[in-house]
Amino acid sequence: MRALTVTPGTRDSLRLDPDFPEPDEREGGLLVEAVAVGVCGTDREIIAADYGEAPPGDDRLVLGHESLGRVVEDPTGQFKWGDLVAGIVRHPDPVPCANCAAGQWDMCRNGQYTEHGIKGLDGFARDRWRIEPGHAVKLDQTLGLLGVLLEPTSVVAKAWELIDRFVERDPWEPENVLVTGAGPIGLLAALLGKQRGLDVHVLDLATDGPKPQLTHDLGATYHSKPVHELGFAPDLVLECTGAAPVVFGVMDHVGPCGIVCLTGVSTGGHQIPVDAGALNRALVLENNVVFGSVNANARHWKAGADALSSADRKWLTRLITRRVPVEHYAEAYAPPRADDIKVVVEFAER
CATH class of the missing domain: 3.40.50.720 (NAD(P)-binding Rossmann-like Domain)
Structure with a gap:
């Protein structure tokens, strides 16, 4: 399985690992095939070793927190095969603080939260990823690739x-x-x-x-x-x-x-x-x-999905100014071009 990984703390360590392990079931029951990930300044800062934290016991972190994928299997039955989904980035801390316990992990007070592709959890820039069904958000199927805009939305x-x-x-x-x-x-x-x-x-x-x-x-x-x-x-x-x-x-x-x-x-x-x-x-x-204001909880992700569903598709399409195949990942994570708005890395074939 392909995955874009970095060694947190080591500058310019981004690479495409062609033999990354399949996602462990402990990451979640929902198995998703990656369609694309969005690129943002946070990714470039992690590549520059400004921050980033690998999962416990690992020295590499799978990058990518702006996700889009299609469901492969869900043992809970909440999703069906082929559903278009995005994974919520932040997870509550294990203590948890009062806000995390109430489902508002975006307002975590003790800083022990984890974040896919950023802090303590592998990200979504890999061919397949797992997540708990409660941390996946279903998107309007007609959005297609535009669903990758959900995280910033x-x-x-x-x-x-x-x-x-x-x-x-x-x-x-x-x-x-x-x-x-x-x-x-x-x-x-x-x-x-x-x-x-x-x-x-x-x-x-x-x-x-x-x-x-x-x-x-x-x-x-x-x-x-x-x-x-x-x-x-x-x-x-x-x-x-x-x-x-x-x-x-x-x-x-x-x-x-x-x-x-x-x-x-x-x-x-x-x-x-x-x-x-x-x-x-x-x-x-x-x-x-x-x-x-920073980050978002499940309520905001669902509100964002509704906003995208209601938006003009032609206008949204123009926000994605470059689509880069994962094999050419270095082009996507290079310093942004003058006319870039949103650059995405594609895993699935167009």
Whole structure:
């Protein structure tokens, strides 16, 4: 069986192992044949040895947390042969903490959770993988390869759920949202914003390539200027870049009673001048909310599956800008090209 593996802690150790063992039944009763995995910055950071943790007793980790596969067998009968599924990435810690015990492992408090392809669990970049049926999410069969977008969609589904909770504090209802960053997370966040009937604005540095047109075709407004030059104060913000100037810019320019959700992870090591006192004053006096959101639990994965099922297939197809056969995996995990949005590695034949 083929598998894409790395040695955590060893830089540039990614390889295609042609004789990787078949998945052990202890990984779960549901056996799935891989169709594809998505590539994201997390994968490249693991390859660069920034983090990553192999399963206990192993020195190599199977990469891949953005999954898509077809069911081969399910002894529980919850799924049938050929069902299109994705595997939930994070699993609860063994203690478990109060949140994990309640099924909200995305909010784990003690850090002992595990994650497929990232932390302590082999990932989905292999010909076949196993998972517990309760950690698999069924997708609309008509999505086909587009189902590989579920993991990033689950992340923004959680972000939107949390925004909705904060919105409930006021009789006032927001009318617009600013999404910063037009990568996969940003464009999918914009998609869910349009599905909520909001006036969506997307900000990104790119002035050509697919991003401006994808935003336009979604029915949203595209901007390639600094936040302070937008000419309006957004009601809601989903920050998807992690770029420090953008993060502080949206915090400083969100409207009264506005809500800022931070989903981008900053790299650190960059210093920018910030008037912390003025920012604090504005946030307090305008009753603003700023919060971070990462990962997702089963509820968000199912919400993401519903969002993809309702989306325009032609628009979603354009998010996948490169499809790379697993034999040419190095092309997929190389530094992204200027016009890349989502790159996927295909295991099954097209």
